[in-house]
Amino acid sequence: MVHYAYVKNINSDSTYRYVIVFASRAVADEWWRAVSTSSNVKFSDSVRRVNAQFYTHDVSQANAANSLTTSGVATQFIGKVFFTLLNDLVGRGLSVIPSTDCADYVSGNSFFIRSKVSPHEYWYCPLSSNSNATNSVYVSRTERTRFRVGITDKDTEGTIMIGSDEIVITLLTVNLSINVADNSQVMLSSAPESGLKFRDLLNKFTVGPTMYKDGQSLDMKELFSSGNGEEWELA
Template sequence: MVFYAYIKHLTDNWSSRYLITFASRAVADEWWRAVSTSNTSFKDGIQRVDAQFYTHNTGLANAPDSLTTTGVATQFLGKVFFTLLNDLNLGSRGLNIIPPLDHFVDHISGNSFFIRSKVTPYDYWYYPQSRNATNSVYVSRTERTRFTISRTDRGAAGIIMIGSDKITIGLTTFNLFVNVEVTIGQVILSHAPSELTFSALLSNFTVGPTSFINGESVKELLHSRNGEEWELA
């Protein structure tokens, strides 16, 4: 589904204002990664205020040119476009209003999140910390557990995560990390973190059989190549 953002000139309120249309929210984050890590003036010339608001200093970098300038983000030419907004007279043209989002969480490395099903958003990842001899992670409709999700490379705190990033998923309260029993695909917590990719977190897990933990009905969480869609909350 398409994702939108505004970008304005850093030093005035009337020129070079655009509505950016991305093919998806993932494309928006990947475009920003390409821009912010490019060895060009675009790295300093474009700033991300938040997921739907950017600024650019056109003396250093004009954001639409990121799609056609070698070494910046030319791979997104067919996935991103810029619509020029009101430039000359602030009262002469209406501003295109971005549709409100039903749900949005910024994917910032090092932050803590709940993880829930995208199709049935009342199903959450849950780790019952008492009487859980197997250290298994479950899916529950009445309980939920917060996990810290971080890129594995050093100095990555605060960076927006994209699908190809290697990540660790750990409890916020104990030094335990999400891992996978390879033979059966069961999701467990262990002291050794498993390097998953961010895209795997969002697409390579599924719900298994029902179990009863502490008298509560939960479902096993399994790792699967053809998993369900999950989102951070």
């Protein structure tokens, strides 16, 4: 699904204001990574990300729209991103883009993890008081657990995460992280899952059937790692 954002000139309220259309939210974050880490300091110093749908640029240094045509910045996105120059303020209206209800994927922040198909279903970890017990991760419609999600590389706190980043998913209250058992069930471990990438949230995990005890539904499903999983999102 396409993703929209505004970009505003920090030197003026009426010039060089754009609506940016990205092929997807993931493309938006990847474009930002390319611009913000570009060796062309005119762009990396000029363009700023306020949030997922609002950017600023200092056109006295660099115009964000030119990131798609300037070598060494973000030319690889020319078929996935386009900029539309907005009208000025003299008697003309400002186009309003659709608002996206989504979390900002900032490394080191805490999130709930929910199903995109069934957004009332969340990852849930009922911790056992038995220190020898295995703590599994479930999916529930009535309970939820908040996790810290971050890039494994050092000094990346505050970075916007993109699909290729290796990440670790950790509980907030206990030093335990998401890992996968031999039977592919998702569990908590003192050692995080090696090689887990941010894009794995799109297709790596799936759920089993609803669990029952004494004939009563527990309103929980086991969570498994799978090569053909479901789509999840941070909230």
